[in-house]
Amino acid sequence: MATLPRPAVARPSIAPPTGPLPSLPVPKKSRVSNIGPTTRSSSSLLPSPATAARAVSSSALSLRPSPKGYANSVTSLPTLTTTDAPAGPLPPGRTLRKTVSIGAFPQPPKHGGRTPSHPPSPLSASSTPSGDTLDQRLSAGSKSATPSRRGSIKKPAPRVSNVGGRGLLAKSPLAPPSFLNGSGESVSVANTGHLSLPSPPQSRTSSAQGSYATSATTIEDIGDDESRGRSDNAAGDRNSISKDGKGNVVVSVRVRPDIGAKDSKQEVEWEINNKRALLAYKGREGGEFFYDNVFDTQDNNARVYDAAAKRLVRRVMEGYHGTVFAYGMTGTGKTFSMQGTATNPGVIPLAITDIFSYIRETPHREFLLRVSYLEIYNEKIHDLLAGPIIGMNGQAGAQEEIKLREDSKRGVYATPLKEEIVQSPTQLLRVIARGDNARRVAGTQFNARSSRSHAVVQIVVESRERVPGGPSNLKDSKRAAIAPGGVRVSTLSLIDLAGSEKAAENKERRTEGSHINKSLLTLGTVVARISSDQDKATSDKDKSSKDKHLPYRDSKLTRLLQGALSGNSLVSILCTVQIGSSGSIAAAHSHTGETLNTLKFASRAKNNIVSHAKKVDESLGAGDAGSRALLDRYRIEIQDLRKQLEEQHKAKESKDPKEPESKEEEKEREKDEEEEKARELEDKQRHEEQMLEMQLARTALKERIEHLNRLILSSKSLGVNNGRSFSAMSLQRGSVLSSAGDLRPVSARSSASHATLEVPGHGVSQAVPNEGSEEDDSVGENGDGSATQGAQIQALQSDLADKNRYISTLEKRLLHARRSSHSRVSMSLSHKLGGSSEDGGLVATIAEKDAEIHNLRAQLEDKEKMIAALTSARKKSDTAHEVSSDSSPGSRRTSNQSHQRSEVNVGSVKAKGSPISPKAFLATSKSERQDRDEKLADVTRMLDEMISGRVDANGVARRSSLRPVTEGR
Numbered sequence: 001m002a003t004l005p006r007p008a009v010a011r012p013s014i015a016p017p018t019g020p021l022p023s024l025p026v027p028k029k030s031r032v033s034n035i036g037p038t039t040r041s042s043s044s045l046l047p048s049p050a051t052a053a054r055a056v057s058s059s060a061l062s063l064r065p066s067p068k069g070y071a072n073s074v075t076s077l078p079t080l081t082t083t084d085a086p087a088g089p090l091p092p093g094r095t096l097r098k099t100v101s102i103g104a105f106p107q108p109p110k111h112g113g114r115t116p117s118h119p120p121s122p123l124s125a126s127s128t129p130s131g132d133t134l135d136q137r138l139s140a141g142s143k144s145a146t147p148s149r150r151g152s153i154k155k156p157a158p159r160v161s162n163v164g165g166r167g168l169l170a171k172s173p174l175a176p177p178s179f180l181n182g183s184g185e186s187v188s189v190a191n192t193g194h195l196s197l198p199s200p201p202q203s204r205t206s207s208a209q210g211s212y213a214t215s216a217t218t219i220e221d222i223g224d225d226e227s228r229g230r231s232d233n234a235a236g237d238r239n240s241i242s243k244d245g246k247g248n249v250v251v252s253v254r255v256r257p258d259i260g261a262k263d264s265k266q267e268v269e270w271e272i273n274n275k276r277a278l279l280a281y282k283g284r285e286g287g288e289f290f291y292d293n294v295f296d297t298q299d300n301n302a303r304v305y306d307a308a309a310k311r312l313v314r315r316v317m318e319g320y321h322g323t324v325f326a327y328g329m330t331g332t333g334k335t336f337s338m339q340g341t342a343t344n345p346g347v348i349p350l351a352i353t354d355i356f357s358y359i360r361e362t363p364h365r366e367f368l369l370r371v372s373y374l375e376i377y378n379e380k381i382h383d384l385l386a387g388p389i390i391g392m393n394g395q396a397g398a399q400e401e402i403k404l405r406e407d408s409k410r411g412v413y414a415t416p417l418k419e420e421i422v423q424s425p426t427q428l429l430r431v432i433a434r435g436d437n438a439r440r441v442a443g444t445q446f447n448a449r450s451s452r453s454h455a456v457v458q459i460v461v462e463s464r465e466r467v468p469g470g471p472s473n474l475k476d477s478k479r480a481a482i483a484p485g486g487v488r489v490s491t492l493s494l495i496d497l498a499g500s501e502k503a504a505e506n507k508e509r510r511t512e513g514s515h516i517n518k519s520l521l522t523l524g525t526v527v528a529r530i531s532s533d534q535d536k537a538t539s540d541k542d543k544s545s546k547d548k549h550l551p552y553r554d555s556k557l558t559r560l561l562q563g564a565l566s567g568n569s570l571v572s573i574l575c576t577v578q579i580g581s582s583g584s585i586a587a588a589h590s591h592t593g594e595t596l597n598t599l600k601f602a603s604r605a606k607n608n609i610v611s612h613a614k615k616v617d618e619s620l621g622a623g624d625a626g627s628r629a630l631l632d633r634y635r636i637e638i639q640d641l642r643k644q645l646e647e648q649h650k651a652k653e654s655k656d657p658k659e660p661e662s663k664e665e666e667k668e669r670e671k672d673e674e675e676e677k678a679r680e681l682e683d684k685q686r687h688e689e690q691m692l693e694m695q696l697a698r699t700a701l702k703e704r705i706e707h708l709n710r711l712i713l714s715s716k717s718l719g720v721n722n723g724r725s726f727s728a729m730s731l732q733r734g735s736v737l738s739s740a741g742d743l744r745p746v747s748a749r750s751s752a753s754h755a756t757l758e759v760p761g762h763g764v765s766q767a768v769p770n771e772g773s774e775e776d777d778s779v780g781e782n783g784d785g786s787a788t789q790g791a792q793i794q795a796l797q798s799d800l801a802d803k804n805r806y807i808s809t810l811e812k813r814l815l816h817a818r819r820s821s822h823s824r825v826s827m828s829l830s831h832k833l834g835g836s837s838e839d840g841g842l843v844a845t846i847a848e849k850d851a852e853i854h855n856l857r858a859q860l861e862d863k864e865k866m867i868a869a870l871t872s873a874r875k876k877s878d879t880a881h882e883v884s885s886d887s888s889p890g891s892r893r894t895s896n897q898s899h900q901r902s903e904v905n906v907g908s909v910k911a912k913g914s915p916i917s918p919k920a921f922l923a924t925s926k927s928e929r930q931d932r933d934e935k936l937a938d939v940t941r942m943l944d945e946m947i948s949g950r951v952d953a954n955g956v957a958r959r960s961s962l963r964p965v966t967e968g969r
């Protein structure tokens with residue numbers, strides 16, 4: 001069993017599209033080697049560089065009438081003659097690179113339900129059920145590895161009746177999957193550094209045939225290739241492009257090998273001269289047909305591509321619209337030429353290789369590629385990339401109808417059509433292979449896998465100048481995002497037409513055939529009517545009026561090709577024929593007729609179609625053309641996103657999501673702390689105020705106590721130890737005596753002595769010294785205790801009342817101060833008191849002060865008791881005095897007078913006067929005086945003890961109140 005052919009270098013990776021671009025061979029060099037001396041030595045029919053040069057320069061050839069028969073039958077077709085250019089030697093070793101390049105290309109998948117006529121992809125070998133297929137592929141691979149024109153010649157595969165592919169070819173689940181993974185899955189699109197584009201949407205719906213926005217003029221960018229240092233041997237010398245635009249249309253004829261032909265006579269009648277690009281029929285309707293290229297049966301696809309499409313593809317990359325289509329009878333090799341095989345890739349995969357090679361060779365521009373794939377089947381357009389439509393019931397549903405529309409900018413386009421953005425050759429091939437799988441094919445009389453539809457691959461190429469310095473320079477504005485130049489949007493259309501055929505026996509095939517034939521007939525009609533006078537001198541208005549008379553609308557095919565046929569596009573037409581035919585003579589004769597028709601079509605196309613394709617305008621991101629350019633959209637979107645990112649970054653820098661929170665928290669905390677401090681301060685102030693108030697209260701209490709103490713001391717001094725007190729009492733006594741009416745100065749002295757008590761806040765009568773009171777003094781000093789004691793008690797009661805009022809006033813002030821202070825700081829105080837040692841200390845202080853106040857009050861009460869005791873003693877003394885005086889009227893009177901005095905005259909002895917005369921007082925018995933003295937001594941002792949806290953005030957008023965003595969009594 002043969003082994004798989006191994007290329008010299010690794011095949012392109014079929015890794016996911018997100019991976020880096022695979023290492024691609026350089027197709028130009030590879031394919032150039034195909035026409036090198038080594039290859040050419042194998043056969044005289046091998047193409048040479050000279051042939052290639054001649055082929056491309058054919059547009060500059062002179063036209064002359066054909067001397068042979070075909071010119072007679074088709075008089076309108078001129079015969080082209082040319083002169084071969086000298087062949088130049090090719091560098092050795094290119095054969096190997098060429099083989100690698102071709103062999104590295106994947107095979108567009110075919111349905112597994114049929115016997116493939118093309119060798120399948122070697123990468124699908126493991127799943128290929130047919131060993132023959134594998135052999136075929138290996139055979140093809142071997143041939144490819146040894147470049148030879150024989151490599152492309154093989155026996156046509158036996159026909160297989162197959163039905164499937166949308167009802168034509170059954171797509172068996174066991175069908176070998178394409179190595180391109182053309183299973184209809186969406187191709188993921190990822191960033192690619194090569195394209196320098198962001199990850200775009202995977203696909204989008206857009207037009208297919210748009211972008212024909214420029215008016216047809218002659219090519220004006222001569223020298224583009226030279227500026228790149230590239231030469232295009234296969235496509236020919238750019239100088240061969242005539243100014244009349246004929247160089248923009250390349251018509252080639254490819255002869256399919258027919259190894260199984262039984263009628264050798266057929267081949268004898270034909271002359272195929274690829275050097276001269278001549279195809280001559282020596283039969284009855286014979287003639288010579290000259291084209292831009294004639295490929296014989298041993299020319300492989302690479303040769304075809306180099307000569308017929310390579311230059312066009314390059315021009316598309318430069319900004320021209322280009323259309324390549326294969327035309328010919330069924331089974332003559334259109335699909336073979338367009339798609340090729342794994343070992344003999346056709347125009348489409350080679351173009352894809354070239355596209356990405358061009359991108360690599362053009363670092364100063366950035367590109368975006370999107371691809372769509374449609375077919376026209378029975379005059380209906382179907383999207384081959386849309387995938388199966390699943391209806392509500394889970395079954396296949398109908399695809400949305402695709403219509404052709406036209407506008408002045410985009411020309412004729414199909415919509416809605418899915419477009420997929422591709423970023424690598426593999427990805428692009430996968431997408432196309434997926435469309436191939438969806439294409440309708442069926443077995444016919446002449447082709448086991450006949451294309452039953454016209455298939456149109458459209459690759460939209462967007463490109464723009466790269467901005468120096470990278471995308472960072474595109475920060476300023478949207479306008480800057482598309483600066484310095486606009487975006488070119490050009491379209492490469494690669495079309496594999498269905499083949500014309502005779503009426504088939506199968507009704508379905510007949511229906512298909514009728515549509516195919518009708519559309520091809522329309523195409524022929526349009527091509528036949530296109531005047532070769534359509535040159536650049538023709539105005540657009542005249543041209544459009546002419547277009548209106550052409551039957552483009554008679555078929556969707558011609559409608560879709562209108563832009564290309566009317567001159568807005570570079571055009572390359574590859575007509576395929578088969579010379580010789582197996583079968584009967586009649587069939588062979590019919591076949592020859594079809595071949596001649598194809599040749600006639602090619603000749604008309606060659607002569608009539610004139611393209612004045614012009615490099616498309618670069619859109620500046622505005623208008624319809626600009627709006628179609630995804631490159632602009634993405635760039636602007638990138639710009640916007642970048643701006644947003646920068647703004648977010650700036651915002652983040654200025655206000656870090658975490659920092660602001662922490663700052664806010666910190667501020668909050670600081671605020672709280674400040675508030676706390678303020679509260680603490682307020683609390684402190686309140687404390688201080690409280691302390692101040694307490695201090696004030698304490699001071700007031702102290703003052704009151706001191707006052708009371710003074711008062712007590714005075715009371716003591718009156719009757720106990722203090723001689724001076726007695727002196728004072730004597731004064732008091734004197735006053736008492738004076739109050740009796742006889743001793744006026746006593747009153748005055750009494751007042752004076754009373755004033756010495758210094759009772760605050762009490763109106764004191766001015767002391768009037770009485771010089772004549774000596775007697776009174778002596779009386780007092782001598783123990784006139786009775787009158788003196790009552791006066792003392794009265795004075796004490798008066799003072800006590802004053803003191804109580806004073807205390808009451810102080811208490812009121814304290815209470816008021818507390819209330820006002822409490823109203824200011826009560827709230828903050830409540831926060832601060834809890835817990836702190838300072839607060840605890842404060843509380844303790846307050847408690848201490850309260851206790852102190854309590855003690856003071858207790859002392860005050862004791863003193864009140866003392867006063868009460870004094871009062872009681874006085875009463876006893878009075879009672880005793882009354883008892884003693886009851887025996888004499890004088891004494892009773894004195895008692896009455898005294899009682900009357902005590903009741904009425906409390907504060908002013910002087911006012912009432914003393915009813916007791918000193919004599920009466922002195923008349924008291926000695927024993928009584930002694931008794932009084934004893935009692936007075938007892939009272940004095942008791943007072944001393946009470947003051948010192950040793951005596952319990954039994955039976956006296958409680959301590960709980962600070963009532964004035966007068967009230968308490």
Ligand SMILES: Nc1ncnc2c1ncn2[C@@H]1O[C@H](COP(=O)(O)OP(=O)(O)OP(=O)(O)O)[C@@H](O)[C@H]1O
Pocket residue numbers: 116117118119152153154156157255256257297328329330331332333334335336337444446447449450451452497498499500576
């Ligand atoms: N140049 C060629 N060399 C070798 N085999 C060829 C060549 N051209 C065509 N064939 C073979 O002929 C068969 C028919 O070719 P193909 O399917 O490409 O014809 P077609 O023109 O596309 O037919 P249809 O119009 O019915 O689709 C295929 O098996 C293909 O491999």
